[in-house]
Amino acid sequence: MKIAEVSEKYGLSLDTLRYYERIGLIPTVTRTPNGIRDYGEMDIKRVEFIKCMRSAGLPIEVLIDYVALVEQGDSTVDARKEILKEQRVLLAAKIEDLQKTLNLLDYKISIYENKLPTK
Amino acid sequence: MKIAEVSEKYGLSLDTLRYYERIGLIPTVTRTPNGIRDYGEMDIKRVEFIKCMRSAGLPIEVLIDYVALVEQGDSTVDARKEILKEQRVLLAAKIEDLQKTLNLLDYKISIYENKLPTK
């Protein structure tokens, strides 16, 4: 799969995809004989995963570590699991926070709606 | 209330509080005769609101606009309500996204847990 298609498919710019590769987030992308990126199935999956995690606010740094562990093979399974678990906890907390903020927004909106004193 | 107490209470650094004031997020903070910040009740409420919204990822730019409208008085009630509603929609969508990501994390963790093939 060409970079333009990947870009299209996941809503990431060409620059972003190249940037991700540079910093080690997608280290396995191969090239055609004349040097053009050709994303394999695994690369695509990885991009999807990265996209998802990034949009949840997971830092790139963490993803780099994770990907590096994956590249190191099966001996790193435990370390990887730990990373994911840690991020799971953080994410769950974040969702709770956001939910509270959403409630606050709803409350404020309802006040405006009912034309009560603004404060 | 002194700036140090506000900082303590909301976990925002002194620099951040001063920065917020500079950019117009907390325009109403008064000073003691010798120039030291003295946060009033309204300022405190505003800091709390800002803190909450910021931790939900609401851009500072939006908050500046909102606060400016509040300062302009009752004629801006509708505009303010619109801002909040818009942000509410964005936030709800974000929560949904995060929830999906959380599910994906859980799925991945469960795979590691069951020692199924890594991939």
Added chain:
DNA sequence: ATAACGCCTGGAGTTAACTCCAAGTCAAGG
């Protein structure tokens, strides 16, 4: 065959949101 297109590279620039710093004022303690 020449122009346009899509891709490549390394490196510089941008943006949001802080965060730090130097230099200065003031009030209280030893």
Added chain:
DNA sequence: CCTTGACTTGGAGTTAACTCCAGGCGTTAT
């Protein structure tokens, strides 16, 4: 009286995560 400590200011520096650019190459379209 001198130091310590909390506060002030304007401005510069930092960080994460892109985003843009100039210069170049190889294939496709006219």
